[in-house]
Structure formats: C-alpha cells, structure tokens
Amino acid sequence: MxxxxxxxxxxxxxxxxxxxxxxxxxxxxxxxxxxxxxxxxxxxxxxxxxxxxxxxxxxxxxxxxSEKLICPNCKEEVISAGKFCGNCGALLEKRKP
Missing domain, CATH: 1.10.287 (Helix Hairpins)
Structure with a gap:
C-alpha cells in the first residue's frame, strides 16, 4: 500500500x-x-x-x-554486504535454492 x-x-x-x-x-x-x-x-x-x-x-x-551467499571454503551461509567471506576471505558464491 x-x-x-x-x-x-x-x-x-x-x-x-x-x-x-x-x-x-x-x-x-x-x-x-x-x-x-x-x-x-x-x-x-x-x-x-x-x-x-x-x-x-x-x-x-x-x-x-533474497540473496543468500555461501562461502566455498567454510561451507556456511554468510550474511555479508561485500563479495568476500569475513572468516577466510574467500570469494562468496550465490546459494542455489
């Protein structure tokens, strides 16, 4: 409304x-x-x-x-405003639904 x-x-x-x-x-x-x-x-x-x-x-x-990112190294869902993981610094990937 x-x-x-x-x-x-x-x-x-x-x-x-x-x-x-x-x-x-x-x-x-x-x-x-x-x-x-x-x-x-x-x-x-x-x-x-x-x-x-x-x-x-x-x-x-x-x-x-709607955009959920997952770290390829940590294998955890990451809440981040950037493109890199806060734990290991790896480039984040979009999670497949």
Whole structure:
C-alpha cells in the first residue's frame, strides 16, 4: 500500500509541475513566466526523484533479503554486504535454492 501512495504522490507533484509549466506558457509577463517555469521544472524533477528514490530503497531491501551467499571454503551461509567471506576471505558464491 505504501508503494502506491508514494507513486501517486510523485505523479501528483509531477503533474502539478506540468500544470505550472502550462501556466508559464500562457502568461505573457516575462518575470512571472520565468518564475512559473522554474517552479514547474523543480516540481517535475522533485516528483520523479521522489518516485525513483523510493523504488531504489525497495530494490536494495529486496536484494538483501533474497540473496543468500555461501562461502566455498567454510561451507556456511554468510550474511555479508561485500563479495568476500569475513572468516577466510574467500570469494562468496550465490546459494542455489
């Protein structure tokens, strides 16, 4: 449920930015146009980054929980953020399910 909320919020911010950009195109006063265009671009970028950042956090969390590594020397399952075993220093292999 949280993922949908974040995506909807990001899309809303991006659409709001596009609306401001549309208003900037209609407006004829230079300073107001530049202000609306700047705000529009900032909102679109912020909305997209909001969505992408949340997706990246979810991917990292899913990779940590699903990827199990095993040391070929120790023959033990290793919980490690790196590629090498903490006990013997051997290169870790992915465990076959």
């Amino acid at each position: 949280e993922e949908k909320t974040v995506k909807v919020a990001g899309l809303f911010i991006a659409i709001l930015g596009l609306t401001f950009f549309y208003l900037a195109c209609i407006e004829k006063t230079f300073y107001i146009t530049v202000g609306f265009a700047t705000l529009a671009i900032a909102l679109v970028i912020f909305g997209l980054l909001f969505i992408l950042n949340k997706n990246r956090k979810n991917r990292k969390k899913n990779a940590k929980t």
